[in-house]
Amino acid sequence: MGSLQGKVAVITGGASGIGRATAVRFAQEGADVVLGDLADGTETVRLVEKLERRAVFVRTDTTSEADCDALVAAAVAEFGRVDVGVASAGIATAAGMSNVEARAAGGDATHVVNIDTDAFRKVLDVNVLGVMMTDRALARQMLAQGDGGAIINIASSAAKIPLAGASPYCVSKAGVWMLTKVMALELATTGIRVNAVGPGYTATPMIGGIEDNAAAYGAAMSITPMNRLGTPEEQAAACLFLATDESSFMTGQMLHPAGGQFTG
Template sequence: MGRALEGRVAVVTGGASGIGRATAERFAQEGADVVVGDIAPADETVALVEKAGRSALYVRTDTTDEQQCDALVAAAVERFGRVDVGVASAGVASAAGRSNVQNRAAGEQSTHLVNLDAEAFGRVLDINVTGVMLTDRALARQMLAQGTGGSIVNIASSAAKIPLAGAAPYCVSKAGVFMLTKVLALELAATGVRVNAVGPGYTATPMIAGIEDDATALGMAMSITPMNRLGRPEEIAASCLFLASDESSFTTGQLLLPAGGQFTG
């Protein structure tokens, strides 16, 4: 049986670390060349792709800048001639960078909506929603121009469906990613371009770095995670692979939730 993405070209934003890096590596293992977009250097990700025997290109990209999103896709086409798959993984937990569950565990209410700075709220939505929209738009335009279909995967969160006190910007932004996914999927359904989302639960990435050393925060996270462990980035990458590949050829506009059983109740 051949590899799931043999000979395809994938663009992954947020690919310098965490879920984005794991996805880039897995896609390469499945036969794809990978273009990595991130504001941070992605030397390690590029090395992992090349170790898997595929070609990689890093393009510094701020996904909140539409020209940079367009330039990312253009660079992919210039280098590899086409784009078949896109994963919009760039995102933040909060404007300050600290994870929401750690803020809550510390007993802080500064991030509760009644105390929230409007600029902080807007910053999260700008990155998590507008950045995904601009990424998706650039990818979709290229896929439509090619006329051969394609698959776009957005990284949402289980927080798209679960309200978390003190995490309004994150929850609202990830719910926005899910609805953006559904609308774009509907608009593109007849074109062969599929659009889906992955909604991870608590996953061991830099976004929640240090949580395992914070018993209160970890306990709060596990209280809504029946499997009672953090997800691994490679597990989320496997969900992205399913949605990116032909194995999900009749699936669009959906949210896949690798979240350790959070929605079993």
């Protein structure tokens, strides 16, 4: 039996990147999966079903309270409960490009003194408000079930490392980190654990093509002692640990699969 045998996991951002890798890893450990994303989740569903687990895709805009509630409701309708939630949906910039590419290309155009307010707001709406509403919907269902659960938020090493030109992302991920700690404290006696994973630079669509951009890749590696990108599967492994009883005495914590960014 796998470490998540018979469990039901809800994963936002499940159509690609860390969300997809986490869905597959959870399925390998016996979980059935409900995926929420604005992008098409058909391929992730196929990968999960190939592992002989069940998967459901629900088109979800995490900035919509109704969508977040409907995602969890769909999981309950299909599987009867929710045991694990992973809030992986997020964006790097309002323009969709990675922060490292934006900083390499734009000089000081993305500095706080120059950034467009709506661009700043959009990142916070997705990365903070979206995570809060996802977590809230998950926690409400877990409280109703009365037997605990695990919520995992995908933050970033940028929650702790200030990056000039990436203020919306850094601020949003710091918000996710604080949200994680506050919810962990509020739910500590209920059996619901709330933790975070703070990835370093990871080879996902969010930074797709970065290795072909010498300036952007050099900037990323300059703060990554292992001198390589992480993989989505490495981030999924951290999520798996936080989803299982192997981390049963951990709440309000953030793991950093980040290539040594915090060795100094």
